[in-house]
Amino acid sequence: MTTQDSDIALLTSSAYKVSHAAEGDWYLANILKEDQLLQEALKERGITSVRVDWADPEVDWESFKCVVFRTTWDYFERFREFTLWLNRVEKLTRLCNDISLIRWNMDKHYLKDLENRGIPVVDSLMIEKESTLDLRSLLEESGWTEGVIKPCVSGAARHTYRVNRESAAEIEKFIRPLLSGESFILQPFLPEIMTTGEDTLMVIGGEVTHAVRKVAKEGDFRVQDDHGGTVHEYKPLQEQVQLAVKAMDACNPEPVYGRVDMVRNLEGEWVVMELELIEPELWMRTHPEAAEVFAEALSKFMEGAPQSR
Incomplete structure (x- = not known):
């Protein structure tokens, strides 16, 4: 078991755990810049932090005062594993945001x-797991000319499709097999x-x-x-x-x-x-002052103080 001599774990995924981005890798460079800004602001307040892969089995989560979700951008692809991890880690340290918010916000319901x-909110029709799908009828009943359909647990536009009444049958071919294991949400396409x-x-x-x-x-x-x-x-x-x-x-x-x-x-x-x-x-990175606000909010969270309005 690996222990960490830091107050806060900034959660990431294995793909972004490296400390330096290769030349030309602007995507990873942006991720590292964001965390760097936050870490520097935390350090100014006497709070230490380290970037940690949420799925690393060797991490001693009890050694942290709290963990902060930052770039766990593979959770929706490893949903069962992530859920089991949440169930275990919530008993070992404080989670930020609160565990109840995390569970609630994971699903677009x-x-x-x-x-x-x-x-x-954007008008939404929930298509529950294992339900019968008739996209054309749903669009006609809703009065929408076009819609967007995507999983209720998703990110990075995974399985996201623009659909109209003419393309409904074709889109259904992609969605129907997925409905056996997950729910979807249909919303109007907003021009x-x-x-x-x-x-x-x-x-x-x-x-x-x-x-x-x-x-x-x-x-x-x-x-x-x-x-x-x-x-x-x-x-x-x-x-x-x-x-x-x-x-x-x-x-x-x-x-x-x-x-x-x-x-x-x-x-x-x-x-x-x-x-x-x-x-x-x-x-x-476009508004570095926000890192200071974030660090201050985390400091109050760790002290148990309520957040200001």
């Missing part, structure tokens, strides 16, 4: 909970994704620290950089800031940090597309 708590993009607001310690706009490459609807999307600095509107804070306020317990992705719906209203509380990319 949480969007229905947010809606029931008064948060405007603004392709014309304007998706806005992302970072909420840390109860405050919106900064925002970015994610833009899909021409002809695509997926804004993730895995699919050619780009990220741009963005000053959020006040109504967006209010929605982001309201969405985080609807969580119980209050998240220490997270990300609220939003877009305008078909009626032109701002709605939450995703609430990222597990391993959100925070783009602190």
